[in-house]
Amino acid sequence: MTDILRSERAAEELAAEHTVGDPFAAAIRATRMAMIVTDARQADNPIIFANDAFLALTGYHREEIIGRNCRFLQGPDTDPAAIATLRDAIVKGEDVAIDILNYRKDGTTFWNALYLSPVRGKTGEIAYFFASQLNVSDKKRVEFELGDTRERLEAAVAARTADLTHALQQKTALLHEVDHRVKNNLQLISSLLLLQTRRVTDPGVKNSLRGMLERVSAIATVHRRLFQSDDVERFDVSAFVRDLVSDMVGATRRDDITVRLDLERIDVAASKAAPLALVISELFSNALRHGFPPETMEGRTGEVFVGITRQDADFRIEITDTGVGVENSASSGGFGLTIVQLLCQQLKARCQTTPADPGTRVVVYLPVNGVHH
Amino acid sequence: MTERPLDVLIVEDEVLLATELEFLVGEVGCNPVGLAMSSDEAVAMASDLRPDLALVDVHLRDGPTGVEVARTIHDKCGGVALFMTANVKRLPDDFAGACGVIGKPYSEHGVKTALSYLTICLREGRAPGQPPIGLELAPAYAERWGLSGLPQAV
Numbered sequence: 302m303t304d305i306l307r308s309e310r311a312a313e314e315l316a317a318e319h320t321v322g323d324p325f326a327a328a329i330r331a332t333r334m335a336m337i338v339t340d341a342r343q344a345d346n347p348i349i350f351a352n353d354a355f356l357a358l359t360g361y362h363r364e365e366i367i368g369r370n371c372r373f374l375q376g377p378d379t380d381p382a383a384i385a386t387l388r389d390a391i392v393k394g395e396d397v398a399i400d401i402l403n404y405r406k407d408g409t410t411f412w413n414a415l416y417l418s419p420v421r422g423k424t425g426e427i428a429y430f431f432a433s434q435l436n437v438s439d440k441k442r443v444e445f446e447l448g449d450t451r452e453r454l455e456a457a458v459a460a461r462t463a464d465l466t467h468a469l470q471q472k473t474a475l476l477h478e479v480d481h482r483v484k485n486n487l488q489l490i491s492s493l494l495l496l497q498t499r500r501v502t503d504p505g506v507k508n509s510l511r512g513m514l515e516r517v518s519a520i521a522t523v524h525r526r527l528f529q530s531d532d533v534e535r536f537d538v539s540a541f542v543r544d545l546v547s548d549m550v551g552a553t554r555r556d557d558i559t560v561r562l563d564l565e566r567i568d569v570a571a572s573k574a575a576p577l578a579l580v581i582s583e584l585f586s587n588a589l590r591h592g593f594p595p596e597t598m599e600g601r602t603g604e605v606f607v608g609i610t611r612q613d614a615d616f617r618i619e620i621t622d623t624g625v626g627v628e629n630s631a632s633s634g635g636f637g638l639t640i641v642q643l644l645c646q647q648l649k650a651r652c653q654t655t656p657a658d659p660g661t662r663v664v665v666y667l668p669v670n671g672v673h674h
Numbered sequence: 675m676t677e678r679p680l681d682v683l684i685v686e687d688e689v690l691l692a693t694e695l696e697f698l699v700g701e702v703g704c705n706p707v708g709l710a711m712s713s714d715e716a717v718a719m720a721s722d723l724r725p726d727l728a729l730v731d732v733h734l735r736d737g738p739t740g741v742e743v744a745r746t747i748h749d750k751c752g753g754v755a756l757f758m759t760a761n762v763k764r765l766p767d768d769f770a771g772a773c774g775v776i777g778k779p780y781s782e783h784g785v786k787t788a789l790s791y792l793t794i795c796l797r798e799g800r801a802p803g804q805p806p807i808g809l810e811l812a813p814a815y816a817e818r819w820g821l822s823g824l825p826q827a828v
Contacts, residue, residue, distance in 0.1 A: 477761070481733075484760035485688070487779040492694040495782055499697060514782075521779035529777075547807050552783040 308368035311340045312349040315429075335359070335434040337371065341419070341427045345370045346391070349429075358436060360406035371432070374413070376404035387417065394419045394427050400437060412441040480528050487521040512586070512637065519545060519582035523574045536574035538581075538616070539564035539609050545582055546607060553589055557598055563608040567616050569667070576644040577667065580652075581607075583637045584620045584663050592624025592660060614669050621662040627654065679705040680793055683725035685716040685743060686758070687735040695729065695758075698782060702789045713739035720751040726796060730772065732759040745770040754796065756788075762810070769812035776809055784808035795819050 315338065319326035329336055335355035339346045347368045356363060359374065366373070375384060383401040390397035396418045403413040414435040422428035491514060498510040522544050527533055542564055550560055569577060585607065593603040608619040645652045650667040682704045686692040692709050699706040707723045710716035712735040720728060720743075728747050732740035744755035748771025755772040757765060762777045769775070773795075776788055788809040794802045801819035805811050816822055 477764075481760045484778045488691055488760070489688060491779060491781070492688075492690045495694050495697075496690065518779075518781050521781070525777055525779060544807055548781050548783050551787060552781070 305368040307343060308340065308347045308349050311343065312367065315349060335436075337432050337434075338420075339371065339430045339432070341430055346430065355434060358405075358411070358434060359403075365406075374403040376402070376408075376410065378402055378410065379404075387415070390417060391419075391430065400441065403434075410438075411436050412438045480524075483524060484521075484528075487517065487524060490517050491521065515549065515582060515586055516579060516640075518548065519578045520575055522548070523578045527571055527574060534571050535568040536571050536577075538567050538569055538577065538618075540566075541574075541578055542581060542607055542609065545578070546585065549582075549585060549589060555589070555593070557595075557601070558589065558593055558603045558605060561604055561606045563606070563610075565610045567609055567611060569616070573648060573667075576648055580641050580644050580648070580650075580665060581618065581620070583641050584665075587637055588620055588622035588624065588661070588663075592622035594625065597625055611669065612666075615666040616669060618665040618667065619662065620664075621657050621660065623657070623660040626656055626659060627661050677797075679703050680726040680796060681705050681707045681723065682789075683708050683710065683716070683719055683723060683728040683753075685710045685728055685730040685734065685740065687711045687731065687733065691731075695785070698785050699729075699789065702786050702793070704789060704793065712736045713743050716743045717746050717751075720747045720753060724751060725753050727792065728753055728755045729758050730755045732757060732761055732764070741766065741770045744772040748772065754792075756792065768814065772812060773815040774805070774809055774811040780808055 316326075321327075330352050332352065333354050335358040336350075336352045337348050337355055338350035340349045348366050348371055349368075351361075351363060351366055359366075372384075379402045383399055386399055387397060387401070396416075398414070398416045401413050401415050402410055404410055414437040415432060416435075417430060417432045419427045420429040420431050494510055494514040494517060498507060498514065501507050501510065522541060523536070526541050526544065527536060530537065543562070546560055546562065550558070585605065588605045592605070604623045606619070606621045608617075608621075610617050641652060644650075645665065648667055649671065650665050653664045653666070655662050655664075682699045684692050684695050684699070684706060686695065686709070689711070692711075696706045696709065704727070707725050708719045710719045714736070716728070716730070716734070719725075728744070730740045730744050730747075732738055734740055734743070740757065740759070744757065747753045747755045755770075757769070757772050757775040758778060758780065759765070759775060760778040762775055765775060773792070776785060784807065787806040791802065791806055791809065795815075799819065801811075801816075801821050804821070811819070811821065813822075
């Protein structure tokens with residue numbers, strides 16, 4: 302007996318068990334879900350039943366498939382791993398649900414959501430396999446498209462990130478270059494002023510040049526401090542004052558003047574750093590240079606106090622000396638004080654000068670939020 | 675231990691800075707022995723003149739070659755280099771054998787105190803205390819001059 306004949310015989314036996322009046326058989330024949338039954342007891346597990354939906358889905362005629370193993374549905378692009386899973390489930394007699402690429406008679410493909418399950422006879426041995434096929438090509442296409450889209454998006458994001466990283470590196474390099482040039486130019490300006498100070502003999506001119514050198518140094522200190530910190534947006538005023546004071550006191554070489562500091566840490570916006578630094582430098586220099594004329598000291602020692610604190614909505618910067626007082630000071634007054642006035646105007650700060658008995662107290666009130674309330 | 679002034683070589687391609695620096699070196703009692711503007715000049719002068727101290731800018735006439743100059747002076751000329759640069763953050767961690775760095779822009783007073791301080795360090799092999807503001811010591815020299823373990827002033 303040929304295989305085909307045996308399969309037909311098996312099909313007849315199956316049909317005999319489920320005659321015309323059997324509602325389950327009628328349902329399986331008529332359902333829109335493609336279904337087949339294979340005979341597990343025959344060699345190579347051939348198809349013995351296929352419903353119309355299966356024929357419609359695959360494009361085969363019934364007589365072309367009865368008696369054949371259903372692997373004719375597989376083709377070159379069918380995933381071998383999916384085939385292995387299927388085979389494994391059949392060997393073990395287990396259920397399996399898997400999406401697998403199948404081929405129609407005309408060679409076109411469809412994605413098959415395959416469900417395969419053993420059917421056991423009365424004695425428990427596997428008599429048949431039952432399989433249902435659902436065409437899920439549309440769902441699969443959407444999945445693939447989504448996957449493609451995601452891959453394209455990921456590639457676009459990666460490319461953009463690389464661009465931005467490169468741009469950031471360039472900007473950082475540029476920033477370093479500019480910072481470097483600014484520092485070198487400030488150094489150049491200082492050196493020019495120092496060189497000329499060495500040449501001139503007129504004490505008035507020498508003093509003016511000294512004053513300018515101090516101002517340039519104050520700006521240079523600001524710049525060094527700004528780029529030393531991690532945050533180039535904020536400027537630590539107290540750290541600046543420590544640098545400035547140490548430098549200016551050291552440069553005056555006056556052992557008879559001591560400096561007392563009481564500095565709370567305050568940060569101001571970087572845009573305010575240079576004007577504020579110039580104000581402090583000017584006031585401190587004034588106290589140092591004009592508060593204590595050597596001929597008035599007579600063995601006494603003088604003190605300059607710098608205090609920085611926050612008072613309500615203001616930063617309060619105090620510079621007090623125990624010197625001869627404003628009215629007795631030989632301060633040129635002119636240019637230095639003009640600078641202080643102009644810059645306070647720019648900073649929206651108030652500057653108050655009062656007698657300290659002895660000496661002078663200058664207090665600058667700088668609004669924390671940029672405006673006075 | 676000798677009290678003769680330190681011989682100082684200036685390696686700087688900005689001639690106005692170099693000229694002013696020469697004055698400062700002289701004012702603190704050191705002996706300026708020469709001015710080099712490129713790395714070749716610097717290495718040649720360091721080999722010939724054997725300065726005690728070389729003040730080395732990183733950017734010279736032939737590019738950012740100051741780091742290699744400092745390394746050569748340290749390795750082959752027996753002198754000590756001190757960087758003077760606006761690019762403190764770009765120096766190698768070992769300072770290329772240099773003893774430290776003065777960041778630009780520096781002040782007249784800052785350079786003078788640094789030079790006076792280093793004069794003592796070089797003469798006595800020990801630091802007289804923490805380095806002055808504006809001078810940062812290389813870790814190897816801070817240790818050599820007895821400053822390791824002490825908190826470093828920034």
